[in-house]
Amino acid sequence: xxxxxxxxxxxxxxxxxxxxxxxxxxxIQNNSSSTLTPSFVSFANNNYLIGEAAKNNLKxxxxxxxxxxxxxIGRRFKDDSVQHDISLLTYxxxxxxxxxxxxxxxxxxxxxxxxxxxxxxxTGMILSFLKKNAEEYMLRFDKNIKIKDAVITVPAxxxxxxxxxxxxxxxxxxxxxxxxxxxxxxxxIAYKKMNPEINKSIILIFDLGGGTLDVSxxxxxxxxISVLATKGISHLGGIDFDKKILDFCIDYxxxxxxxxxxxxxxxxxxxxxxxxxxKINLSSAMETSINIENIYKGINFNLTITxxxxxxxxxxxxENCMKCVKKTLEIAKLKKEQIDNxxxxxxxxxxxxxxxxxxxxxxxxxxxxxxxxxPDEAVACGAAYQAASIDGDFKDDSDNQIILLxxxxxxxxxxxxxxxxxxxxxxxxxxxxxxxxxxxxxxxxEFNIKVFQGENNESxxxxxxxxxxxxxxxxxxxxxxxxxxxxxxxxHVFAKKCGTTYEFQIDEKKILSKKKIDELKEMCxxxxxxxxxxxxxxxxxxxxxxxxxxxxxxxxxxxxPIAYNIINYLRKNxxxxxxxxxxxxxxxxxxxxxxx
Numbered sequence: 001x002x003x004x005x006x007x008x009x010x011x012x013x014x015x016x017x018x019x020x021x022x023x024x025x026x027x028i029q030n031n032s033s034s035t036l037t038p039s040f041v042s043f044a045n046n047n048y049l050i051g052e053a054a055k056n057n058l059k060x061x062x063x064x065x066x067x068x069x070x071x072x073i074g075r076r077f078k079d080d081s082v083q084h085d086i087s088l089l090t091y092x093x094x095x096x097x098x099x100x101x102x103x104x105x106x107x108x109x110x111x112x113x114x115x116x117x118x119x120x121x122x123t124g125m126i127l128s129f130l131k132k133n134a135e136e137y138m139l140r141f142d143k144n145i146k147i148k149d150a151v152i153t154v155p156a157x158x159x160x161x162x163x164x165x166x167x168x169x170x171x172x173x174x175x176x177x178x179x180x181x182x183x184x185x186x187x188x189i190a191y192k193k194m195n196p197e198i199n200k201s202i203i204l205i206f207d208l209g210g211g212t213l214d215v216s217x218x219x220x221x222x223x224x225i226s227v228l229a230t231k232g233i234s235h236l237g238g239i240d241f242d243k244k245i246l247d248f249c250i251d252y253x254x255x256x257x258x259x260x261x262x263x264x265x266x267x268x269x270x271x272x273x274x275x276x277x278x279k280i281n282l283s284s285a286m287e288t289s290i291n292i293e294n295i296y297k298g299i300n301f302n303l304t305i306t307x308x309x310x311x312x313x314x315x316x317x318x319e320n321c322m323k324c325v326k327k328t329l330e331i332a333k334l335k336k337e338q339i340d341n342x343x344x345x346x347x348x349x350x351x352x353x354x355x356x357x358x359x360x361x362x363x364x365x366x367x368x369x370x371x372x373x374x375p376d377e378a379v380a381c382g383a384a385y386q387a388a389s390i391d392g393d394f395k396d397d398s399d400n401q402i403i404l405l406x407x408x409x410x411x412x413x414x415x416x417x418x419x420x421x422x423x424x425x426x427x428x429x430x431x432x433x434x435x436x437x438x439x440x441x442x443x444x445x446e447f448n449i450k451v452f453q454g455e456n457n458e459s460x461x462x463x464x465x466x467x468x469x470x471x472x473x474x475x476x477x478x479x480x481x482x483x484x485x486x487x488x489x490x491x492h493v494f495a496k497k498c499g500t501t502y503e504f505q506i507d508e509k510k511i512l513s514k515k516k517i518d519e520l521k522e523m524c525x526x527x528x529x530x531x532x533x534x535x536x537x538x539x540x541x542x543x544x545x546x547x548x549x550x551x552x553x554x555x556x557x558x559x560x561p562i563a564y565n566i567i568n569y570l571r572k573n574x575x576x577x578x579x580x581x582x583x584x585x586x587x588x589x590x591x592x593x594x595x596x
Contacts, residue, residue: 005149005178005391006134007383008127009186010166012070012211012237014347015039016377017130018384019138025193025384027377028137030129036376037133041066041125043109050129062090062269064109066122068239070211073119073169074162076101081235088243090265120165124172127152131173150175151387153379156182156207156214156409157232159453159463160491167488178390180488183207184216185406186382187345187373188225192402193385194373201340202228206325207379208354209346211237213321215328217339226405229332229427231324236317238279238348244314245275245305249290252303259296267296282307283350311353322357331427336362345378406430408489415450415459423483426455433484437498440470440477447473449481451491468493536577543578544570547585562588 007025009016014036018027027035032052042054042065049057058065071085077097086092086103094106096116105122107115131147138145152175154166163180170177184205191203199222207214213236217228249271254260261267274290281288282305292301311318329336342358344350374381389402407429413422423434440447447470454462470479478498485491548570555563566588570581 004134004138004145004147005151005387006131006147007186007380007385007387008130008150008152009183009380009383010070010123010127010152010154011039011209012068013039013239014210014376015126015130016380017134018377018380019134020384020388021138021141025190025381025388027380027384028134030133035380037126037130039067039069039126041069041122043107046109046111048110048125050125058090059266059269059273061109062265063094064091064107066091066105068211069119069122069126071235072103073123074159074165075103077103085235090269120169121172123166123169127170127173127175131175148174148176149178149387149391151179151181151186151383151390152177153181153183153186153383155209155212155232155234156184156216156230157212157234158182159410159465160412160485160489161465163488164490167490177488178387180490181383181386181404182214182216182227182230182406182409183209183379184214184230184345185218185225185227185404186380186386187343187378188216188218188220188227189382189385189402189404190378191343191373191382192220192223192225193381202334202338203341203343204325204328204339206342206344206349206354206358207346208321208344208348208351209237210348211235211239213237213324215324217328217332217334223401224403224405227407228334229328230407230409231328231331232409233320233324236320236324237346238276240317241279241310241314241348241351242272242276244317245278245310246272248305248309248313249275249301249303253295253301257299259299261296264296270295271301278305279310279351282310283352307352314353318353318357321354322361325358325361343373343378345373345375347376349375406487406489408432408485410453410463411455412451412453412465412483412485412491413459413462415452418459420452420454420457420459420462424485428485430489431484431486433482435480435482438479438481440473440475440479443475445473446471447477447479449493451493465491470495540576540578540581543581544574544576547581551585 004019007018016027016035016037018025029035030037030051034052037051038055040051040054040058042049042057042061044057044061044064054065058067068089072082075082078101082103086095091105096104096106098104098118102119104116104118107117135145135147138147150170152166152170154163167177167180184207187205187207188203192198198220201220203218203220205216205218212232212234214230214232216230219226219228250261261271270292274292278288278290287304287306290301290303290305295301339362342362344354386404407427408424409426411422411426412424413420423436424432438449449468450459451465451468452459452462453465456462480496480498482494483491548567551563551566554560555567566585569584569588
């Protein structure tokens, strides 16, 4: 079997998959003929759906349709931000706390049993779906193709734990992760590939997607791409702008009808969909209407919202966008005049106010200058280029070889009596390593090193990553601790007792053990097989019904014998595949031109 590597943009609201073919990247369409696959998984009727079909189930099954899962991956159930996110989800009552403190989702609609799915497993289902789409696409051209390797993108401001959790989800999906790269870095790769004539430039990537904002400043020198600085906001994206419109609508309805819709899940689900549509419409129109019949107890919802209204209620979000831009310049130690070009990517970057604010701040026409780049597809394109490069597709083409130097993005350190002792700064290049000497100053037999990510001088105000524990330690024992951070920005810690040659790896307390990942992977594969079987049955039933309808109409018009034979065939063969129905009917209907 020939292996092809794919690039995946795993998004909060939508995901994309790309592959290198015929000396270019192709973004692969899903079974809904779209390159955008909604990051949704829906459970109902002893089955589950992924993508567009799952998203369409949201109105009917709001409590068992899972979405915005990216905001939960690798995070603790009791985190304030997680609790806030959970409160906004229609399936919030299904989210439970696991023994390790992370989130899991209780599903009651599958095989008449109760399942508790980890966030990694739900994410793995989405990745499996993308992998399957890519494989089916490539099998059209080569029957020996097998997809197993991938480059996956994540927000630049994802923590080390979130990146590891994403990697675990990929393993569950049966993918070997060649590399985890930051979304704006992937966009920079796509920018360079689409503009090969640019040999020296400093660009600012403004990536506003469905759930996160990332701003990165990248230096391009020939085929070398170096990330100079990155800054992000993990809770600023399209769904946050949708929420602003949603709150506006809830307040309007409450004011006019004295009814609070906040806790009415079905009403909120319908309204939420319309708010998303309104946001999209306001990118090209100055006003739009939200009209919903019988939203609650026979009352209709009718509201016209203008672009000015939208910009006013979202003022704090726009302000935070620009604060992030300014902070990134500060980290890179650059003036705004030193930026040669700004590349806007992510679906939410289409919001007109974003372009206005960037132009006003930089004071010159440098927005997406002289380039043709699809904001939705840029990240997936960059990931696919990187996958092809690592996989060796460019080995005979030196012009296609890109040397990528990424950075950690978030500072990393350990706790020292409440103080944050920084090991790697946020602009540390990847991969990297650093050794320090630490002494056990207590009588405890376990010497615990608490590692955090963040920029605050107080440990507790940063994000706690994990404990690294040295067992059977004695007071005054000294250790050489080696911190290694790999190209995926994932941390590994080793220790050597000073004065000895004994070296050992510290207990890292991984998010998921290898055994658990293997179990989840096997379950995911079985469930995907079941889903594929159910999808094939549904497809066959749809084809059969359409053919039956067509030939019943023909027979009723003129009692044609061919139509009669086809109807009998369809009735007596209920379990054929869609392809068999189509091919058999085509052969039987040798005189179909008579009836056209």
